[in-house]
Amino acid sequence: MRDTLLEPLSRYCPSAPGGVALPVSSTNLRHRARLGTGLCLLLPCCIVSAQTAPPTDLVIKNATVMTASHGTIEHGSVWVHAGKIAEVGATVGAPADAVVIDATGKYLTPGIIDPHSHMALGDDINEATSPVTPSMMMIDAFDNKDAALYDALAAGVTSLLLLHGSANLIGGQAVVIKNKFGLPREQMLFPNAPRSIKFASGENPKRVYGSRDMLPSTRMGNFEVMRQSFEDARAYMATWSAYDAKVSKGDKDASAPKRDLKLEALSDILKGKLLVQIHCYRADEFLTEEAIAKEYGFKIRAFHHALEMYKVGDKIAPTGTAIATFADWWGFKDEAWDAIPWNAVMSMREGVRVALKSDSNDYVRRLNQEAGKMVHYGGATEDEAITMITLNPAWIMGVDDRVGSIDKGKDADLVIWNVDPLSTYARAEKVYIDGDLYFDSSLPGFGTTKFSGVMHTAGFSGADDEDGGVQ
Amino acid sequence: MRRLPVLLACLLLSAAVTHAQSNAVGPNGTSLGAPGTVAIVGGKLLTVTHGTIENGVVVMSGGKIVAVGPAGTMKVPKGATVFDAKGMTVYPGLFDAETTLGLSEVASDQNNNDLLERSDEIEPNMHVTDAFHAETVRIPVQRINGVTNAIVAPAEGDSISGQDALIQLYGKDRDAMIVTPDIALAMSFDGAVRRRGGPGAGSGKFPSTRMGVASQLRQTFLDAQNYMTEQAAAAKPDHKGPAPKRDLKMEALIPYLKGEKPVVFGAYESYEVEVAMGIAQEFHLKVILNHVTHAQDVLDKIASYKVPVIVGSIYDAPEANERYDAVFSLPAELQKRGVKIALTSMNNNGPVSDSRNLPYAAGYAVAYGLPYDEALKAITLNPAEMFGVGDKLGSLDVGKTGNVVVANGDPLDVRTSVQQVWIGGVAIPMVSRQTMLRDEYEPLTHPAKQ
Numbered sequence: 001m002r003d004t005l006l007e008p009l010s011r012y013c014p015s016a017p018g019g020v021a022l023p024v025s026s027t028n029l030r031h032r033a034r035l036g037t038g039l040c041l042l043l044p045c046c047i048v049s050a051q052t053a054p055p056t057d058l059v060i061k062n063a064t065v066m067t068a069s070h071g072t073i074e075h076g077s078v079w080v081h082a083g084k085i086a087e088v089g090a091t092v093g094a095p096a097d098a099v100v101i102d103a104t105g106k107y108l109t110p111g112i113i114d115p116h117s118h119m120a121l122g123d124d125i126n127e128a129t130s131p132v133t134p135s136m137m138m139i140d141a142f143d144n145k146d147a148a149l150y151d152a153l154a155a156g157v158t159s160l161l162l163l164h165g166s167a168n169l170i171g172g173q174a175v176v177i178k179n180k181f182g183l184p185r186e187q188m189l190f191p192n193a194p195r196s197i198k199f200a201s202g203e204n205p206k207r208v209y210g211s212r213d214m215l216p217s218t219r220m221g222n223f224e225v226m227r228q229s230f231e232d233a234r235a236y237m238a239t240w241s242a243y244d245a246k247v248s249k250g251d252k253d254a255s256a257p258k259r260d261l262k263l264e265a266l267s268d269i270l271k272g273k274l275l276v277q278i279h280c281y282r283a284d285e286f287l288t289e290e291a292i293a294k295e296y297g298f299k300i301r302a303f304h305h306a307l308e309m310y311k312v313g314d315k316i317a318p319t320g321t322a323i324a325t326f327a328d329w330w331g332f333k334d335e336a337w338d339a340i341p342w343n344a345v346m347s348m349r350e351g352v353r354v355a356l357k358s359d360s361n362d363y364v365r366r367l368n369q370e371a372g373k374m375v376h377y378g379g380a381t382e383d384e385a386i387t388m389i390t391l392n393p394a395w396i397m398g399v400d401d402r403v404g405s406i407d408k409g410k411d412a413d414l415v416i417w418n419v420d421p422l423s424t425y426a427r428a429e430k431v432y433i434d435g436d437l438y439f440d441s442s443l444p445g446f447g448t449t450k451f452s453g454v455m456h457t458a459g460f461s462g463a464d465d466e467d468g469g470v471q
Numbered sequence: 472m473r474r475l476p477v478l479l480a481c482l483l484l485s486a487a488v489t490h491a492q493s494n495a496v497g498p499n500g501t502s503l504g505a506p507g508t509v510a511i512v513g514g515k516l517l518t519v520t521h522g523t524i525e526n527g528v529v530v531m532s533g534g535k536i537v538a539v540g541p542a543g544t545m546k547v548p549k550g551a552t553v554f555d556a557k558g559m560t561v562y563p564g565l566f567d568a569e570t571t572l573g574l575s576e577v578a579s580d581q582n583n584n585d586l587l588e589r590s591d592e593i594e595p596n597m598h599v600t601d602a603f604h605a606e607t608v609r610i611p612v613q614r615i616n617g618v619t620n621a622i623v624a625p626a627e628g629d630s631i632s633g634q635d636a637l638i639q640l641y642g643k644d645r646d647a648m649i650v651t652p653d654i655a656l657a658m659s660f661d662g663a664v665r666r667r668g669g670p671g672a673g674s675g676k677f678p679s680t681r682m683g684v685a686s687q688l689r690q691t692f693l694d695a696q697n698y699m700t701e702q703a704a705a706a707k708p709d710h711k712g713p714a715p716k717r718d719l720k721m722e723a724l725i726p727y728l729k730g731e732k733p734v735v736f737g738a739y740e741s742y743e744v745e746v747a748m749g750i751a752q753e754f755h756l757k758v759i760l761n762h763v764t765h766a767q768d769v770l771d772k773i774a775s776y777k778v779p780v781i782v783g784s785i786y787d788a789p790e791a792n793e794r795y796d797a798v799f800s801l802p803a804e805l806q807k808r809g810v811k812i813a814l815t816s817m818n819n820n821g822p823v824s825d826s827r828n829l830p831y832a833a834g835y836a837v838a839y840g841l842p843y844d845e846a847l848k849a850i851t852l853n854p855a856e857m858f859g860v861g862d863k864l865g866s867l868d869v870g871k872t873g874n875v876v877v878a879n880g881d882p883l884d885v886r887t888s889v890q891q892v893w894i895g896g897v898a899i900p901m902v903s904r905q906t907m908l909r910d911e912y913e914p915l916t917h918p919a920k921q
Contacts, residue, residue: 147788147789147791147792148788150795151788151789151795154795154796155795203579310908310909310912310915310916311912311915313915313916314915328825328827328828330612330825330905331576331577331578331608331609331823332577332578332579332823333577333578333579333580334577334579334580337577338908339905340905340906340908340909341905342905342909346909346912346913346915346916349916349917350915350916361788362786362788362818365786365795366786366835369831369835369885372884372885372886373885373886375885375886376885376886376887376888422885422886423834423884423885423886424831424834424835424837424838424883424884424885425834425837425838425884426838427838427839441796445794446794446795447794447795454791454792455791455792456791456792457788457790457791
C-alpha cells in the first residue's frame with residue numbers, strides 16, 4: 001500500500017519527498033491536491049492524522065455468509081489475510097492477533113458487481129460520430145470523483161464494468177474498476193482485468209445514424225456494418241501476416257504496414273483478445289449475433305439487456321454466452337416491449353448464465369433488491385439470486401477467478417448487511433475491498449474511509465436506454 | 472376437534488378452486504365471474520386503521536367491504552366464495568399517489584404518449600381524463616402486484632400541467648376505471664419550466680427565469696380571481712348585458728382558488744419549496760407538496776406549513792457531496808415531524824410509471840427509519856386522505872371499496888408474491904401481457920411439459 005501511494009503523491013505534490021515511504025492516506029492526498037502544492041510542506045502534520053493501513057489479518061465472525069459459490073453458511077466466519085480471503089467456514093484458523101468484527105445477526109456477501117454501468121464517464125458515453133469506433137478507450141473519460149461511485153459504494157458495489165454507450169455497432173473498450181472511492185484514478189483500476197468491448201444492435205444505432213441519412217438505418221444495415229468491419233479486419237490481419245512472413249524469411253527490405261488503431265482493435269476481437277459485450281434486446285438478434293460471431297470466429301461474452309432471452313434461451317445456452325439483464329425494466333422502447341420480469345430466472349433455467357446489472361446511477365444503489373425480485377419473479381433461490389449480482393457478473397467481466405464469491409484465495413471484497421441483502425430493508429453497513437474498509441455507514445459524514453473532499457456529479461446521471469437513449 | 476381444521480381446509484380449497492374456474496377473462500382483462508360475496512379467511516390482516524389481526528376474516532359484498540375482524544368473532548356468510556389466506560398477508564389495495572398510467576404506452580414512441588401538453592406553461596384546462604387509455608397494456612402489469620388505485624397526472628414540465636384523475640386499475644372501459652376526474656391540479660415550481668427562454672440565452676421568450684415563472688403563476692391566479700368575480704357578478708339576477716365569454720383556463724382554476732380541491736405542487740430544492748408555498752399561501756391554495764427531494768435543510772419549515780407531502784421519489788439521487796442516504800431518509804424525517812406523507816412509484820428513470828414497484832419504495836423508507844405502519848399508510852390511507860377519498864379507500868374497514876390484496880408475505884418486501892387482488896369486490900384475473908408471454912415460453916424452461 002505504502003509504495004503504491006508514492007507515485008501519485010509526487011504527482012499531486014511535486015515538492016513532496018518522493019523517495020520516502022510514508023503511511024499517507026489518499027484522503028490527505030486529495031486535500032493536498034485541492035489546496036495546492038504550496039501546502040505540501042505541511043505534509044508531515046497531515047500524516048499524523050492519516051488512517052492506519054488495513055489489518056494484515058481480519059476476521060468477520062458469526063455472520064450469515066452468502067458465498068455465491070457454495071451456498072450460505074449460517075453463523076459463518078471469514079478470515080482475510082493480506083487482502084485475500086484465507087478461509088471461510090463455520091470456524092476459521094486465524095491468528096490470535098487478527099482484528100475481529102463481530103457480525104452476529106448480520107449478513108455477509110461478496111462485493112456486488114455491476115457489469116453494465118456508464119457512471120464516472122462524464123458525458124463522454126458515446127463517440128457517436130461513426131458506427132464503428134473500437135479504439136475508443138473509456139479509461140480516457142474515467143472521472144474518479146463522480147458522486148455516483150460513492151453512491152454505488154454505499155450500496156455495496158465493489159467492481160464495475162464501465163462501458164461505451166450503444167450508439168455504435170462496435171463501440172469502445174471498457175474500463176474495469178474496483179470501487180476504491182477516494183483513491184487516485186490508477187488505483188481504482190481493476191488490476192489486469194481482461195479487456196472488454198461494447199457492441200450494440202437494434203434501435204439505437206439505426207436511429208442515431210439513420211436520422212442523419214447514414215448507414216445504418218435498419219437492422220439489415222446494422223449487421224452489414226458489422227460484417228464489413230470484420231472483413232476489413234481480416235484484410236488488415238492478412239497484410240500484417242504477409243509482412244510477418246517476409247520478416248521471418250529474413251526479408252530485410254520488407255516495409256511494415258501502417259498501424260491503424262481501429263483495425264487493430266477489430267483484429268483483436270477476431271483474435272479473441274477482447275471480451276465482446278453486446279447491447280441486444282430481441283430474440284432474433286441474439287441468433288444473428290451468434291451467427292456472425294461463428295462466421296468470424298469470435299466468442300460473445302454476454303448479451304446486455306437481453307430482455308427477450310427467455311424466448312431463445314435454449315438456443316443460446318449451448319454457446320456459453322451469458323446475459324446481463326434488468327430485473328423488471330420494460331416498455332421504454334419498442335424492442336423492450338416483450339420484456340417480462342421472469343426473463344432472468346427463465347433464462348437461467350434454460351441454462352444461460354445470468355447476471356443483473358444497473359445500467360443506471362439509480363438502480364446501482366439497490367442491485368441487491370433487484371436480485372431479491374428474482375425470488376418473486378420465477379422463484380430463484382436466494383443463493384441463485386445472489387450469484388446474479390456477484391459471481392455471474394464477475395464472469396462476464398472475466399474476473400471471476402479473483403472476485404465474485406467468498407472463496408479461499410479470492411480478493412476480500414466483502415459487504416456486511418444489516419439484514420438479508422435480498423430484502424427491501426437491507427442496507428450495506430460495511431464495505432471492504434481487498435480487505436480494506438472503504439465504507440462504514442456508522443461513520444459520520446459520507447461514511448467513507450478514504451474519501452474526504454469534494455465530489456461532483458458527472459455529466460451523465462441517468463439510465464442507459466431509458467426513453468430510447470443511446471448510452 | 473383437531474380434525475375440523477383439516478376438513479375446513481379441504482372445503483376452503485375446493486371453494487377456492489371453484490372460484491378460480493369462474494374467473495375467466497373478459498373485455499379489457501375484466502373477470503367474467505359474478506362478483507357475489509367473498510370471504511378471505513385465515514390471513515394476517517394489515518388493516519392500516521386498527522392494527523394487525525393475526526387470523527382475520529374480510530368479507531366483501533356488493534363491491535364493498537362488509538365485515539372485518541378476527542376469525543373467532545366472524546361468520547362467513549352462506550354462499551360466499553371463500554379464499555383461504557392461511558399463512559398469507561391481507562391488506563388494502565395500494566394507492567400510488569402519482570403516475571402517468573394510461574398516458575403512455577411505449578415510452579419512446581411519441582404517437583402513443585400524451586404525457587404533457589407543452590405549448591404553454593399554464594395549462595389548467597388540460598384534463599388527463601381526455602387522454603387516459605383504459606386499455607393500456609401497462610395497467611394489468613401493475614395491478615397484479617397489488618396496486619388498485621392511482622392518481623394519473625400529466626408529466627412535469629409546465630407550471631400548471633393540467634388536472635389529475637383518480638383511477639381504479641380495473642374496469643371494462645374508461646368510465647369504469649376513472650373514479651374521480653379532475654381530482655387535483657398538477658403544478659410545479661421547478662427551474663425546468665423555463666423552457667421557452669431556456670436557461671441563459673434561448674429564444675428570448677418569457678419566462679426565462681424563476682422570477683418569470685413565479686410572476687407568471689401569480690398573474691394567472693390574480694386573473695382567475697378577477698374572472699371568478701366577474702363570473703359571479705354576471706350570474707346575479709340583476710346583471711345587465713350579455714354574459715361574459717367563458718375562459719376555460721380561468722374557469723379550470725376556480726375550484727382550486729376556492730380551496731375545494733388540492734393542488735399538487737412540485738418543488739425539489741429548499742428555495743423552490745419556499746417560493747412555491749409563498750405563492751400557494753397568497754392564493755389560499757390547498758396544497759399537497761410534491762418531491763421536496765433536496766429540501767432537507769427546511770424540514771421543520773415544511774412541517775410548519777401543515778400540508779401533506781408526496782415525498783421524493785425516495786430513489787432520487789442526493790446532490791453531490793450529500794450523504795448517500797440524504798433522500799432515502801427523507802420520508803422518515805418528515806413523518807417524525809408530524810407531516811402526512813405519501814410515496815409514489817415515479818422515479819428519475821423516465822416519465823412512465825411502474826406502480827408495481829410502489830411497495831418497495833415504502834419498504835426502502837422503512838430501511839431508512841420510517842416506522843413500518845407509517846410506510847404502509849404512505850401507500851394506502853395517506854394518499855387516499857390527501858385526495859379526499861379516505862372514506863372510501865386505503866384501509867380494511869367496513870364500508871370501504873372492496874380493494875383488497877392477498878400476498879404470500881410482507882407486502883413491502885421485494886421477494887413477496889401477490890396471490891390475488893380484488894378491486895371493487897371482484898377477484899381480478901391475475902393476468903397481464905407479461906404473464907401471457909411468460910406462460911407462452913414457459914415450456915422452454917420445463918421441457919417435460921412440451
